Amino acid sequence: KQEVTQIPAALSVPEGENLVLNCSFTDSAIYNLQWFRQDPGKGLTSLLLIQSSQREQTSGRLNASLDKSSGRSTLYIAASQPGDSATYLCAVRGSGGYQKVTFGTGTKLQVIP
Amino acid sequence: DTGVSQNPRHKITKRGQNVTFRCDPISEHNRLYWYRQTLGQGPEFLTYFQNEAQLEKSRLLSDRFSAERPKGSFSTLEIQRTEQGDSAMYLCASSFGEGEAFFGQGTRLTVV
Numbered sequence: 001k002q003e004v005t006q007i008p009a010a011l012s013v014p015e016g017e018n019l020v021l022n023c024s025f026t027d028s029a030i031y032n033l034q035w036f037r038q039d040p041g042k043g044l045t046s047l048l049l050i051q052s053s054q055r056e057q058t059s060g061r062l063n064a065s066l067d068k069s070s071g072r073s074t075l076y077i078a079a080s081q082p083g084d085s086a087t088y089l090c091a092v093r094g095s096g097g098y099q100k101v102t103f104g105t106g107t108k109l110q111v112i113p
Numbered sequence: 114d115t116g117v118s119q120n121p122r123h124k125i126t127k128r129g130q131n132v133t134f135r136c137d138p139i140s141e142h143n144r145l146y147w148y149r150q151t152l153g154q155g156p157e158f159l160t161y162f163q164n165e166a167q168l169e170k171s172r173l174l175s176d177r178f179s180a181e182r183p184k185g186s187f188s189t190l191e192i193q194r195t196e197q198g199d200s201a202m203y204l205c206a207s208s209f210g211e212g213e214a215f216f217g218q219g220t221r222l223t224v225v
Contacts, residue, residue, distance in 0.1 A: 004155070031211050043119075043204060043218035044156070089155055093211065100146065100169060101206075101214060103155030 002027045004092055006104035013080055014112050021075040021107045023090035028068050031095040035064050035075050038087045038106070047088075048075070052095065080111045117217035119205050125223045126195055133191045134220045138207030145188050146214065147180055148204040149173065156204055162188060195224045 003026045013019050023033070032051045036044040048057045048064040050073065056065040063076040073090055087106040094100065118137040126132050138145050143164050148156035159178070161169045164185035174180075177195075182188040192199055202219045 034214060036216070041202075041221070044206075044216040046213055046215060049213045091155075091214075093214075100158045100161055102158065103148075105153070105155045 002030075002092055002094055002102040004090060004102050004104040006088075006090060006107050008107060009105065010108040010110075012110040012112060015080060015082060017080050017111075018076070018078050019080055019109070021077070021088050021090075021109070023073040023075070023104055025071045025073075025092045025102075027092075027094065028071050029095050030068060031093045033064075033066055033073050034091045034093070034101070035062075035073075036089045036091060038089060040087075044089065077109075080109075082111045082113050085109055085111050117205055117207055117215050119203075119217035119220050121220060122218060123221045123223075125225060128197060128224055129194055131191065131193045132195060132222065133189055134203055134205075134222075136188045136190070136205030136207075136217060138187070138205070139209075139215055140186075142207035142209050142215075143185070144208045144210065145182055146206040146208075147188070147190050148206065150202040150204055150219070151200075159190075159203075192222075195222075197224045200224045 034049045035047040050057045050066045061078040066073045087108045089106045091101045091103045120135045145162045147159040150156040162182040177193045180190045204219045206214045206216045208214045
């Protein structure tokens with residue numbers, strides 16, 4: 001059974017800092033990994049999708065890396081802004097057979113102006 | 114296409130009542146997923162459709178829960194005889210094959 005862990009559970013940083021969010025998973029047989037953002041009481045917004053054959057993906061100030069063999073992914077946020085404050089979730093899609101997405105419990109980020 | 118749409122956005126119901134939620138996926142997406150999220154937790158998988166076929170159900174989906182996707186387009190999730198423990202955000206997502214999953218805004222259920 002796939003288990004996804006995100007550390008830290010919460011993070012508070014001053015505006016302008018670069019930061020890294022971590023995601024680890026127990027079963028390396030994955031199809032892809034996706035990072036989401038969730039604002040309080042809202043649904044999920046997809047940020048980046050990394051296929052299992054890829055090492056990283058970039059979108060604007062966001063960069064996500066994937067090391068499948070070690071079961072780890074990181075989300076790097078450059079020059080953080082107060083608008084980045086949200087909960088960040090990583091989700092792993094398994095490979096083989098019927099596929100579902102397993103989520104981590106998220107990292108709650110607060111960027112202080 | 115404006116993305117995945119879920120209705121209603123909020124539902125308050127009395128314990129023991131039945132509720133039904135609807136999800137309209139992105140039109141060309143053949144896969145549709147239902148998740149449940151409680152406060153402070155990540156979403157938990159409930160069930161998954163490929164076209165109209167329900168291919169997987171979580172053990173979280175008790176006999177009181179049923180989901181359908183009759184024509185391979187929209188889907189409904191029904192909860193019968195609701196309990197207070199059913200209070201959660203119910204999220205729907207869709208994808209084309211194993212591609213990127215897009216989520217709706219969710220339906221927040223409160224059972225009183």
